[in-house]
Amino acid sequence: MQQDGEWPAGLPPVRAVPAEEVRAALAGTPTVVVLDDDPTGTQTVRDLPVLTRWSAGDVDWALAQGAPAFFVLTNTRSLAPDDAAARTREVVRTCRDVARRRGVEVIVASRSDSTLRGHFPLETDVIAAEVGADAVVLAPAFPDAGRITLDGVHWLADGDTLAPVAESEFAADATFGYRHSRLADWVAEKSGGAIPADDVAEVGLGSLRAGPVTLPRARVIVLDAVVDDDLRAGVLAILAAERDGARFVYRMGPSFVRARVGQGGQPPIADADLRDAVGTGHGLVVVGSHVARTSRQLERLGARRELARVEIDVPTVLDSDDAHLDDVVAQVADSLEHRTTVLSTSRTLVTGRDEAESLEIARRVSAALTGVVGRVAGPDSAASPPAYVLAKGGITSSDVATGSLRADRAWVRGSLLPGIVSLWAPASGPPLVVFAGNVGGEDALADVVDRLEEAACA
Structure with missing residues (x-):
């Protein structure tokens, strides 16, 4: 349910960031390996490869397709924490080894639930340790399904009504429940205080829509987003920082994947x-x-x-x-x-x-x-x-x-x-x-x- 820039009321006007602009900025950048903790991260994109196993041969096949990204279905949301960490580590090492043999680089991303269920920060911690990342970009917004982030708070839409995510049925999940809707507080909660809210920086909608953004320095960077243009504005800032040597791990919902690979919203299959x-x-x-x-x-x-x-x-x-x-x-x-x-x-x-x-x-x-x-x-x-x-x-x-x-x-x-x-x-x-x-x-x-x-x- 992608919304226009006037919803909710009183927001600054959308700054148009075409998908073509992101695609131009992707020239010469590494392939993104999207570790998907269940397969639903694919629902916003098209014409990308998916692997459900991660042997060296499978990863080599995916890299040979020449796509800007490919998915590896890890299914870690169904695993206990130690098993999820071990599987994530195994996939990252396999992908990096195959990429090294091919003489290319990869960026490893963590795609998870837009309603905040999943192993966090466990999976991003494992990836960051393997790739030497400086920070985590947290972008769970999924505007197509009515999940937006505004003023650092994650919201769910039901018709024209917005509710904080912590008040939803998803927050009461038997395995991955939580109490906070402000993502900085959610990070502190899920990390058991290891990442305090003060170590989380928020990139607000006003900044994203005002013009080019310089990302703040923080252990976790939260991106506001109400429409895909907001996510694409964030992606351009991320790509600029990566060109200057920054190394990020993305913890993202499905819409960020679409923005990061330079695809715009497309109609359903004919x-x-x-x-x-x-x-x-x-x-x-x-x-x-x-x-x-x-x-x-x-x-x-x-x-x-x-x-x-x-x-x-x-x-x-x-x-x-x-x-x-x-x-x-x-x-x-x-x-x-x-x-x-x-x-x-x-x-x-x-x-x-x-x-x-x-x-x-x-x-x-x-x-x-x-x-x-x-x-x-x-x-x-x-x-x-x-x-x-x-x-x-x-x-x-x-x-x-x-x-x-x-x-x-x-x-x-x-x-x-x-x-x-x-x-x-x-x-x-x-x-x-x-x-x-x-x-x-x-x-x-x-x-x-x-x-x-x-x-x-x-």
């Missing part, structure tokens, strides 16, 4: 291109997200079209009942022959006694979900593949891509709604639609499925 991208028959919608927004979207999807609904019962899975999963596989394979099929976990969220136990439960449930999808739509399945697989929820999308479809290398082809919901074209297998759990209005899932089913049945 119907004709979508028909070429999907298969024939019906699609499989895989739902792992438990946020209220996803539940409402599921209700609207069911009200709009006839669906086959197949549910994995979470308590039964936690009791290690394999016969239940065999039955679920049979139901999904049969229903796909006749209609769009929704595969979901039971809607009551089961959490553990602490963060570690909650993560372990989430991993077991995700393994069950992706195992079923792999048996129906994966490369070893004997069944006819679905026309497409739509994965709802960031961690769900990651696990479906890596565990179910084994889509090691793919291209992001674009979005299915303005600025949200991305279509991947894997090297083999059905196309994958990556749909974050926390984006889109109540009709968004139904709108996307309508487009996909019309394309598949054309």
Whole structure:
């Protein structure tokens, strides 16, 4: 829901910063390696490579494509802190080693949630130690989805109403909850005081819209942003500082990725291109997200079209009942022959006694979900593949891509709604639609499925 410069009221007028200006400034700069803690960072961009594994050969392939950036899907948001740190370190070292052998440089970035969930500052600390970075640029704004940063405070929009992010359901996350909406205070909170608020500098909207910006010196630099022009103004300041020798780690939402690679907002994939991208028959919608927004979207999807609904019962899975999963596989394979099929976990969220136990439960449930999808739509399945697989929820999308479809290398082809919901074209297998759990209005899932089913049945 990209907004104009008069929203909220009383803001300074937008300073137009065309994407072409950023692309010109990118000439001769290193490739950006975007470590994505789930795959939804791809939803604002198109025509960039994605890796779901990070062998030297995979990284070499991605660098050979000549794109200004590529994504490495680390899925660290689903991992415990020590495992997330180890994986981040492994990916950074592999990418730097391959780049060194090719005689090129890379910049390593950390893409995470626009509602502030994820391992921070753990991941940026690991990256900074590996690459020798001076500071972290914190830019979580995602204007397409109504997430903006203003006066150093991160906000969520619901229609014309703005609410501080700490008052949202996302701040109550069982694993990554928080209390503060001002990003300087959030940094201090998440770092346990290791990075005090006084060590966080805010680059305000007034500065970004007044003219060229010189970035302040600080351990963390927060960028205000209400529209993409604000982010592109920040990117130009970052590129200027990097030309003068500064080394940053970016902790960013999806919109900063688009700004940093010099892409502007683009319309969703055209119907004709979508028909070429999907298969024939019906699609499989895989739902792992438990946020209220996803539940409402599921209700609207069911009200709009006839669906086959197949549910994995979470308590039964936690009791290690394999016969239940065999039955679920049979139901999904049969229903796909006749209609769009929704595969979901039971809607009551089961959490553990602490963060570690909650993560372990989430991993077991995700393994069950992706195992079923792999048996129906994966490369070893004997069944006819679905026309497409739509994965709802960031961690769900990651696990479906890596565990179910084994889509090691793919291209992001674009979005299915303005600025949200991305279509991947894997090297083999059905196309994958990556749909974050926390984006889109109540009709968004139904709108996307309508487009996909019309394309598949054309």
